[in-house]
Amino acid sequence: MTVGATSWVIADGYIPPASTGPEPDMTSHDSACILNAGDAPAHVELFLYFTDREPVGPYPLTIPARRAHHQRFNDLEGPEPVAIGVDYCCLITSDVPIVVQHTRLDSRQAANALMSTIAFPG
Amino acid sequence: MTVGATSWVIADGYIPPASTGPEPDMTSHDSACILNAGDAPAHVELFLYFTDREPVGPYPLTIPARRAHHQRFNDLEGPEPVAIGVDYCCLITSDVPIVVQHTRLDSRQAANALMSTIAFPG
Amino acid sequence: MTVGATSWVIADGYIPPASTGPEPDMTSHDSACILNAGDAPAHVELFLYFTDREPVGPYPLTIPARRAHHQRFNDLEGPEPVAIGVDYCCLITSDVPIVVQHTRLDSRQAANALMSTIAFPG
Amino acid sequence: MTVGATSWVIADGYIPPASTGPEPDMTSHDSACILNAGDAPAHVELFLYFTDREPVGPYPLTIPARRAHHQRFNDLEGPEPVAIGVDYCCLITSDVPIVVQHTRLDSRQAANALMSTIAFPG
Numbered sequence: 001m002t003v004g005a006t007s008w009v010i011a012d013g014y015i016p017p018a019s020t021g022p023e024p025d026m027t028s029h030d031s032a033c034i035l036n037a038g039d040a041p042a043h044v045e046l047f048l049y050f051t052d053r054e055p056v057g058p059y060p061l062t063i064p065a066r067r068a069h070h071q072r073f074n075d076l077e078g079p080e081p082v083a084i085g086v087d088y089c090c091l092i093t094s095d096v097p098i099v100v101q102h103t104r105l106d107s108r109q110a111a112n113a114l115m116s117t118i119a120f121p122g
Numbered sequence: 123m124t125v126g127a128t129s130w131v132i133a134d135g136y137i138p139p140a141s142t143g144p145e146p147d148m149t150s151h152d153s154a155c156i157l158n159a160g161d162a163p164a165h166v167e168l169f170l171y172f173t174d175r176e177p178v179g180p181y182p183l184t185i186p187a188r189r190a191h192h193q194r195f196n197d198l199e200g201p202e203p204v205a206i207g208v209d210y211c212c213l214i215t216s217d218v219p220i221v222v223q224h225t226r227l228d229s230r231q232a233a234n235a236l237m238s239t240i241a242f243p244g
Numbered sequence: 245m246t247v248g249a250t251s252w253v254i255a256d257g258y259i260p261p262a263s264t265g266p267e268p269d270m271t272s273h274d275s276a277c278i279l280n281a282g283d284a285p286a287h288v289e290l291f292l293y294f295t296d297r298e299p300v301g302p303y304p305l306t307i308p309a310r311r312a313h314h315q316r317f318n319d320l321e322g323p324e325p326v327a328i329g330v331d332y333c334c335l336i337t338s339d340v341p342i343v344v345q346h347t348r349l350d351s352r353q354a355a356n357a358l359m360s361t362i363a364f365p366g
Numbered sequence: 367m368t369v370g371a372t373s374w375v376i377a378d379g380y381i382p383p384a385s386t387g388p389e390p391d392m393t394s395h396d397s398a399c400i401l402n403a404g405d406a407p408a409h410v411e412l413f414l415y416f417t418d419r420e421p422v423g424p425y426p427l428t429i430p431a432r433r434a435h436h437q438r439f440n441d442l443e444g445p446e447p448v449a450i451g452v453d454y455c456c457l458i459t460s461d462v463p464i465v466v467q468h469t470r471l472d473s474r475q476a477a478n479a480l481m482s483t484i485a486f487p488g
Contacts, residue, residue, distance in 0.1 A: 012399035277378035
């Protein structure tokens, strides 16, 4: 089944710079959770926007047909690691429709906090 | 009144693998909260997508006319129970318009954390 | 300025049945936060849907022109108080466009948890 | 790339009136996180709506081309500071498309709570 859109925006990107609890489950993180429900692989690109410099990207991902992919921004490698404790926004594009949900786990204080929203389909 | 859409996506599915506090209220869970505001029963099917294998489903639900239904993924039985601590996405289809909201309660640490979002209407 | 829609759905309604901390700020609650940005009063009606009985409503609200209104479900009075600890969904209608955001504060455990989402514009 | 809309609404505005933890990271705050992915600067205006008086605004912001801007409502200055502990709604307009996400950090109790949602594109 084909469902979703080919561009998405997460406007509140931020990886909290400290954590409480066992790694990696309770490590503070920011995630883009993606569904490719279609029958073709999704070639996905992430572009990061900052407050004081030009955007960085693409960060390429390939999501096979009929697969989920939950990507922690903490784990993105090239073109450069995502800085911890820095505000960013993320634009996500795909050659086939996908669905994106943004979730953060923040364990800076003694108990973890969570937030989540479906991203904006551009 | 008819309101909603006939397909919905939750992209960040995950049942936290531990809990703090009295069961079942404070048990960590992932939920699909559904409204069928119409005057006919809704025949709903859930399909679960994973990172490393083919989708599983349908999980069938029938929601009577003019009824709410809050479904914990923890409580889904067939075709197979939903694995705890495993990333998934969920596609929800219905023969009549419904509205779906995704909520997680995570009580792995000492106080509970909550997140919620209206799902994506496909 | 006119912005919004004339019907909205909150699918995950629930007032947590316990609280920690000073009343009324930290009392567990479920809220519908509404903006009427237009130049005419909004005549709003809330209808509550349950898992095992017919809907209850309307709960009438009038929101003056150019005003915010944050309504705790805990404080709704007639046609009947909203039961604590019971799952519900809420359909909100208005004669002029409004915007609705759903927020819950859950202070059952030692620290409060929050969740929020823009409701679904029907 | 141009993505987004030119008017947005946050319906649940509220700056919690107390905080736990080191400033400014853990200070309770309400934020509008904005992406201007386009190639022209965005001239943005915020208007605040209240329950018992006329709206206040505009609060002007300029967001350069291809930049993120995470604005704490706590830090808005003119035409008047945003009152702490007071319910409000926020209408955001822009001369070019932007994307807005609303996030609150509430650290009134011992651990922080988070909530976030993509705002409503008007």
